[in-house]
Structures are given as structure tokens and as C-alpha cells.
Amino acid sequence: MISNKSIYTVDQYNSWADEHDWKTLKYDKESRALFYTFLNFETKGKKLLDVACGSGHDLLHYRDTFGFKVSGIDASDKEVAFANKRLGEASVKIGLSDAIPFEDKTFDVVVSKYAPQAFESIEHFYNEVIRVLKPGGYFIVLATHPVRHFLEKPERPRDYFKKEVVVSWIYEHTLPLKEWSHTFNDYFSNMLFDNFIIEQFHEKADTKECTECIDGENYPGYFLFRAKKK
Ligand SMILES: C[S@@+](CC[C@H](N)C(=O)[O-])C[C@H]1O[C@@H](n2cnc3c(N)ncnc32)[C@H](O)[C@@H]1O
8 A cells, every 4th residue: 555655645736736737738749649640540449547546637538539448546635636627526436546547457548647646655556556457458657767867866876776765846936846766677677577568668869848847957857658568
């Protein structure tokens, strides 16, 4: 289960929910559009779960444009309230990435966009995804790139491998986002390779248009992958 150290995440998103709701539409256009291109398979009538769905903009699109039957979970009760208002039904529950409140083998697709970097344990998250996803189902992730978190590490010399909370200033330096640093070893672990076939991968630079650039430098700001459950 989530530890006390992670509670700040809930408080953080509860306190930002209003601002985040419209800023994600303004600043996350590029990553959102790229993420949707990873859904290039038969989607109509399939059951999709969005883990850490935020205020539900994506769920609305998955339902109304792709024809998915949608469910979502998020740690923040304020984000969940926004999402349920937006979807017009109680499709979204309060829930955590390491204790997903659904039965085994419920979903055809599990997505998590711009969120796993906030989770304290990628391993516990993967365990839960493997449990709720049907065999042959898709798992699609977009997360902050470990290189970006490396650049944001507060201590010198920086230690890529040390897990610590980093502050990412996002949305033209208006919101300080506290998240866990993770390595590529965390994301591309044996657990992922043992249970899935990786079908697509992409990494993208942060640009001024999408969020901001740390010190005007060119570096990978986020990455995406699509995996099919064995
Ligand atoms: C940057 S927002 C992304 C929201 C949405 N997926 C999007 O792309 O706009 C990260 C979300 O993760 C949620 N979150 C953080 N840690 C979580 C956890 N351990 N379990 C579930 N949700 C979590 C936050 O409440 C927040 O809504």
C-alpha cells in the first residue's frame, strides 16, 4: 500500500485541481496527441482503465471518439469529482496505483498518462496492471523522462540511481510538481519484459510550446511505450 510519504501527492493534486484542469488542455496538447496515436487498434466496445486519470479530459475522448467503455481511478478526490462531472456518470473512483480497485482480468486496455513518475513504486503498479488486464490486452504509458528528473535533482553531485523527490516546474514555470525520480531500470524491468511484448516506444523533447525547457536545453522530457500482455 501507499506509504505516508506519498500522501503529499494527494494534497498536491487536490490543491491544484482547478488550475491543472485547464492548464493540461493548454500545455499538454503535443503529448496528448502523440499518446492517442498509440491507440491504433480496434477500440470500439473495449474496456479501458485510466490509472491516475486526473480530471477526465482523456477519458471523455477515449469514450466519445474511440468508443471505449471507460473507467478511471485517481488518488485525488478533487480530480475524481471533476472527472465524474465531466463524464456525467460515476465511472471514476478514488484509487491508488498500487491497489487498483477492480477484479482480476477486467480490462482490455490499461493506460496511464503523465502519471507513473508520480508513483512511489513502479513495481507495485505493474503488479496491479498485470492483475487487472486480460491476456492479450494493451498497457500504454506516458511518463516524465528519467533524464528530465536527473536534471532537476537538487543535490550535487547528482546521483541518477538514487530515488528522491524532485520538483519539476511545469506550465511555463507556474506550477511546482513534486514527484519521485525513477530510472529506466524501474520502467523497463524484468517484470515488464516477462509479462509483456513491447510494441512501440518513443521519447520526446520538452518544448516551450508543450511545457517549458529547463535552462533552454534540449533533452528528452517524456517517453511513451505500448506493451501487449502475453
Ligand atoms: C500530471 S497528473 C496527470 C493526469 C492525467 N493522466 C493527464 O494526463 O492529464 C498526475 C495524476 O496522478 C494522480 N496520482 C498521483 N499519484 C497517484 C497514485 N499513486 N495513484 C493514483 N493516482 C495518483 C494525481 O492525483 C494526478 O491526478
